[in-house]
Amino acid sequence: MTHTTKVEGRSRWQRLLLAGLVAMGLLTAAACTQQPTVTVKKFVIGASAEPASMDVTTSPSAAGPQVMLYNVYETLVRIDGDGKMRPMLAQSWDISADGRVYTFHINPAATFASGTKVTGSAVVKSQDKLRSDAATTTVLRTQLADVATVTAPDDATVVFTLKNPSQNWLYYMTSTAGIVFDPTLIGEAATKSAGSGPYAWTAWNKGSSVVLTKNAKYWGTAPRFDEVTFRYFTDANALNAAMLAGDLDVISNVQAPEALSQFSDTSKYTVLDGATNGEVTMGFNHQSPALQNQNVRKAITMAIDRAALIKTVWAGKGQLIGSMAVPTDPYYVDLANAVPFNVAEAKALLASSGVAMPTLRIRVPALAYATKSAQFVASALNEIGIKTTVDELPFPATWLDQVYKNGDYDITIVAHVEPRDINKFADPTYYWHYNNPAFQALIAKADTEPTEAAWLADMADAQKVLTDDAAAVWLFMLPNLVVTKNTVTGLSPNAVTLSFDLTGVARR
Amino acid sequence: MIRRVGARLGILAASLLAASVLIFVVCSALPGDVASVILGEGATPDQLATLRHQLGTDRPLPVQYLSWASGMLQGDFGRSYLSGDSVASLLGPRLAVTFWLVTFSLILALLVALPTGMYAALRRRHWDGFIATALAQIGMAIPAFWAGLLLVAVFAVGLHWLPANGYVPFAEDPGSWAAHLVLPVLALGLIQGAMLTRYVRSAFIDVLNEDYFRTARAVGWTQGRAMVRHGLRNASLSLVTVLGLQLSSVLVGAIVIESVFALPGLGTMLLQVVTQHDLQVVQGTVMFLVAVVLVVNALVDVSYLIIDPRLRGERE
Numbered sequence: 001m002t003h004t005t006k007v008e009g010r011s012r013w014q015r016l017l018l019a020g021l022v023a024m025g026l027l028t029a030a031a032c033t034q035q036p037t038v039t040v041k042k043f044v045i046g047a048s049a050e051p052a053s054m055d056v057t058t059s060p061s062a063a064g065p066q067v068m069l070y071n072v073y074e075t076l077v078r079i080d081g082d083g084k085m086r087p088m089l090a091q092s093w094d095i096s097a098d099g100r101v102y103t104f105h106i107n108p109a110a111t112f113a114s115g116t117k118v119t120g121s122a123v124v125k126s127q128d129k130l131r132s133d134a135a136t137t138t139v140l141r142t143q144l145a146d147v148a149t150v151t152a153p154d155d156a157t158v159v160f161t162l163k164n165p166s167q168n169w170l171y172y173m174t175s176t177a178g179i180v181f182d183p184t185l186i187g188e189a190a191t192k193s194a195g196s197g198p199y200a201w202t203a204w205n206k207g208s209s210v211v212l213t214k215n216a217k218y219w220g221t222a223p224r225f226d227e228v229t230f231r232y233f234t235d236a237n238a239l240n241a242a243m244l245a246g247d248l249d250v251i252s253n254v255q256a257p258e259a260l261s262q263f264s265d266t267s268k269y270t271v272l273d274g275a276t277n278g279e280v281t282m283g284f285n286h287q288s289p290a291l292q293n294q295n296v297r298k299a300i301t302m303a304i305d306r307a308a309l310i311k312t313v314w315a316g317k318g319q320l321i322g323s324m325a326v327p328t329d330p331y332y333v334d335l336a337n338a339v340p341f342n343v344a345e346a347k348a349l350l351a352s353s354g355v356a357m358p359t360l361r362i363r364v365p366a367l368a369y370a371t372k373s374a375q376f377v378a379s380a381l382n383e384i385g386i387k388t389t390v391d392e393l394p395f396p397a398t399w400l401d402q403v404y405k406n407g408d409y410d411i412t413i414v415a416h417v418e419p420r421d422i423n424k425f426a427d428p429t430y431y432w433h434y435n436n437p438a439f440q441a442l443i444a445k446a447d448t449e450p451t452e453a454a455w456l457a458d459m460a461d462a463q464k465v466l467t468d469d470a471a472a473v474w475l476f477m478l479p480n481l482v483v484t485k486n487t488v489t490g491l492s493p494n495a496v497t498l499s500f501d502l503t504g505v506a507r508r
Numbered sequence: 509m510i511r512r513v514g515a516r517l518g519i520l521a522a523s524l525l526a527a528s529v530l531i532f533v534v535c536s537a538l539p540g541d542v543a544s545v546i547l548g549e550g551a552t553p554d555q556l557a558t559l560r561h562q563l564g565t566d567r568p569l570p571v572q573y574l575s576w577a578s579g580m581l582q583g584d585f586g587r588s589y590l591s592g593d594s595v596a597s598l599l600g601p602r603l604a605v606t607f608w609l610v611t612f613s614l615i616l617a618l619l620v621a622l623p624t625g626m627y628a629a630l631r632r633r634h635w636d637g638f639i640a641t642a643l644a645q646i647g648m649a650i651p652a653f654w655a656g657l658l659l660v661a662v663f664a665v666g667l668h669w670l671p672a673n674g675y676v677p678f679a680e681d682p683g684s685w686a687a688h689l690v691l692p693v694l695a696l697g698l699i700q701g702a703m704l705t706r707y708v709r710s711a712f713i714d715v716l717n718e719d720y721f722r723t724a725r726a727v728g729w730t731q732g733r734a735m736v737r738h739g740l741r742n743a744s745l746s747l748v749t750v751l752g753l754q755l756s757s758v759l760v761g762a763i764v765i766e767s768v769f770a771l772p773g774l775g776t777m778l779l780q781v782v783t784q785h786d787l788q789v790v791q792g793t794v795m796f797l798v799a800v801v802l803v804v805n806a807l808v809d810v811s812y813l814i815i816d817p818r819l820r821g822e823r824e
Contacts, residue, residue, distance in 0.1 A: 052590060060547075138555070205772065206598075208675055208770070233770050234779060241673060242672045245664035245665050247671050394783060397538075397539075397540030400544045405541065
């Protein structure tokens with residue numbers, strides 16, 4: 001009896017063990033057979049911020065346009081990697097002598113992914129959507145405020161009439177504001193791909209990825225990949241690990257430059273170091289009494305060794321700038337050394353200002369570039385006798401609430417990544433509360449200049465006004481650090497548009 | 509017995525109520541305003557006020573609490589402020605990821621802990637038993653995220669055997685699904701297993717000193733056999749308790765592991781919505797997790813009554 005039980009007992013364990021082994025074997029076999037029989041050319045991009053909506057005109061986040069612009073959705077005109085204006089859906093365009101009427105001639109070959117032709121009336125319907133949809137972002141509404149009428153005299157032509165000449169408007173049309181939606185799908189843009197680009201989006205796995213599939217009927221140069229996946233990582237280590245493991249083809253933007261040393265093997269990786277539109281801006285609260293004094297602001301600017309700051313904070317990557325503009329802006333003036341680092345002069349200037357300096361509250365978003373810069377600035381200000389406290393606020397919610405909305409700070413540090421955002425200094429209600437009527441007049445005049453040359457001259461002056469007035473301290477231009485497998489070619493080192501432009505990208 | 513179960517359910521209801529109040533109060537005290545996150549730059553005070561009114565965040569806190577709590581009683585966990593999706597529909601796909609991670613990790617933890625713990629108990633006065641205990645101690649001292657990073661460095665970056673991170677749904681590609689889960693489950697399961705090993709060891713050391721165990725040995729049963737046939741059943745009472753308690757530590761561990769392995773589960777969603785200040789989703793998710801832990805622990809308590817006849821009460 002005992003003997004039989006013993007045998008049964010043992011065999012039960014053996015059976016369990018066997019079942020376990022079989023299950024493991026099946027899993028391993030399944031894992032090994034995942035190679036598809038037909039070769040699908042896949043391209044995988046690692047990114048850090050996920051879109052909030054698939055209809056990029058309804059969310060202010062830059063993560064949507066990163067995927068969609070120029071890849072899924074096309075515009076009449078586009079900006080290339082060097083910041084130059086180029087044709088896209090429009091093969092050419094004319095501007096009236098008074099700068100108010102823009103006539104675009106649509107490329108007759110252009111079609112949407114559905115096969116429908118891109119026509120003037122599709123452009124009119126897209127503009128109508130932006131203006132009538134309650135969900136359209138405030139930024140886009142402001143950008144389109146100058147448009148009086150949009151008409152389509154025939155299929156190949158669309159005419160925009162502006163209320164007044166605007167040098168910025170055509171530039172806005174190269175981005176989200178100029179997207180042309182497929183009129184048959186325009187109401188469903190949040191759930192369906194409705195573009196004319198080389199790819200169509202086919203899946204959004206929330207929290208993980210967006211998948212683009214080749215538009216087989218693309219009217220331009222055929223896309224080089226069958227499937228492109230944007231994978232999203234909240235953790236920078238996980239992003240780097242995925243690249244090191246060979247799971248990714250590209251890291252779209254390295255968040256921590258010290259991580260670049262992991263990719264120093266040039267037989268495997270290429271590191272691109274280009275320009276962005278991001279000015280890391282140390283903003284003053286111009287409502288703080290001590291900071292209303294121009295000499296105090298100048299003294300603070302001189303006290304900070306920005307070249308050393310870039311080395312300490314951003315591993316020496318990034319470029320010195322001296323005003324609210326980056327080198328790829330058409331109106332850029334090099335003011336990087338207009339107010340050089342000089343501790344002695346800073347001290348003298350501070351003393352001559354006669355202002356009794358209170359303890360300044362540096363309140364920054366808890367983002368790597370900001371918190372590291374804040375520590376550097378705090379010790380630099382200590383050198384010239386200004387006491388500071390540093391607060392790190394969760395971003396975006398807490399920083400937006402306390403600094404941006406309530407103005408509860410003296411100094412803050414934020415990378416302003418929107419393109420051509422110098423006009424932010426012309427808005428006295430913006431969180432810096434910078435109120436300089438001369439600057440405001442200059443910016444308003446610039447936009448309505450009839451010629452590009454006059455506009456460029458005004459914009460150059462505007463940058464100088466900000467620097468002379470020490471309206472803020474521009475710590476550095478955020479570099480665009482991209483890591484690719486060294487087999488990847490055709491990627492622009494500069495990120496001057498919101499798009500992660502796939503059109504020229506290939507893999508050997 | 510029924511009265512005892514009833515009393516336990518009463519305690520469960522009271523704990524759920526207390527937890528919901530606590531979660532609501534803490535979430536309301538977080539600084540930040542979801543309206544300014546939604547509208548982004550350039551929003552006017554008027555637009556902000558209108559949006560706050562639409563979202564209902566301008567109502568008094570007790571009113572907000574009551575509408576949230578009464579909604580949950582009807583199975584409505586609220587809606588995301590940002591996307592307008594219902595919290596339940598956001599939780600659904602995320603839940604599957606966390607469920608597989610937690611379930612496989614607990615199973616792995618048990619597979620590691622039961623044999624190791626039993627062995628360590630039997631051989632507690634020998635060098636090999638000591639080594640088993642020491643290994644468990646070391647395992648406990650390793651943070652799960654570090655174990656995760658180490659596994660990624662070896663098996664993904666070094667050997668290229670497995671993907672470093674990410675997730676593929678089972679329905680899309682079962683093989684790839686399994687491959688993506690191996691490392692996170694190992695990281696979470698081994699560390700939890702190490703913790704559990706210590707409990708198993710002490711539970712079995714208690715059993716070894718019992719009279720029935722000595723009797724079993726005296727009639728000629730081998731030590732291992734006596735252990736499995738008598739020990740396991742008797743030690744299970746304290747093990748079930750520990751397992752119930754460990755569920756909460758596995759869930760916390762899962763949040764960290766999900767972020768290390770970029771898994772789109774409840775943990776990564778929670779981190780994301782906290783920074784976006786989408787409080788309805790934060791509240792709903794935390795409440796859901798707390799409810800799972802409380803319900804499981806209540807079930808554990810009820811299961812004692814089934815496992816151990818002595819607890820069923822003198823009166824019945």
